[in-house]
Amino acid sequence: MKIEWYPGHMAKAKRQIAEVMPKIDVVIEVLDARLPVSSANPMLEKLRGQKSCIKVLNKSDLADPEVTAAWVKYFDQMVGVKALPIEANKRSAVGQIPKLCRILAPHRGVPGKTLRAMVVGIPNVGKSTLINTLAGKKMARVGDKPAITTCPQQIDLRNGIHLSDTPGLLWPDIRNQKSAYRLAASGAIGEGGMDYEGVALFAAEHLMECYPQPLAARYKFDVLPESAPQLLEQIGRKRGCLISGGHVDQQRAAELFLRELRSGLIGKVSLEKPGDEDLAESGASHDSR
DSSP: OOOOOOOTTHHHHHHHHHHHGGGOSEEEEEEETTSTTTTSOHHHHHHHTTOEEEEEEEOGGGSOHHHHHHHHHHHHTSTTEEEEEOOTTOHHHHTHHHHHHHHHSTTSSBTTBOEEEEEEEOTTSSHHHHHHHHHTSOOSOOOSSSOOOOSOEEEEOSSSEEEEEOOSOOOOOOOSHHHHHHHHHHTOSOGGGOOHHHHHHHHHHHHHHHOHHHHHHHHTOSSOOSSHHHHHHHHHHHTTOEEGGGEEOHHHHHHHHHHHHHHTSSOSOOSOOTTOHHHHHHTOSOOOO
């Protein structure tokens, strides 16, 4: 099943960002640390032009730390860009963002010269949680469903920095179906836009190739099954996802597997790494300037 999910608010979000961008000193782009390229919108690179940017790699607690370190190195090679792995609800890590803003815009954030930063990110990537943590109080709605934020707002952090929050409706270009399946596996795509079994099989193949030991440990396999369908079948049997006749309910098994993947129960897993060929082929990778 091909994944297609393009919210109709895309044009509105693009227009709002384009209108505000000339006044912005630093762009704070919130990405999913497990899939930093697939969880980005390439259009943003064009909209921000030469503006400095902080690539916030959120949900780093769920990602493979070695792969995340490689992504930080990759982004830090870009001119005017700093990467920061965080958990959006942890003040200690989020507190580094204002410091990075001042490094990237050294002549702003002082009396009479407010530093203006824009927070952008696709749905369900943790943008609202980040804003609330930065502000020290609830300023943006938070939920586990995509597209919670629906209107822009201005937030004074009272430290010389003003945040411009944009709707979390800036959807990435998912013509690359591998990126689409990564997004679906991470939980970023709404339930109506994905086939659970297909996404679970895609994720299972990736884990069998890149994370066989955590996968085997989680589901108590002495030897992993030979294929993703067999893996999902056996997980369903082990977890009691059965229907009449002793057959496995593939939908329930897929939902269970994806739920455990997303929550980190299988382990710290990254779904893409720098240099993956399909990222370059899709045009979704970010070139150094």
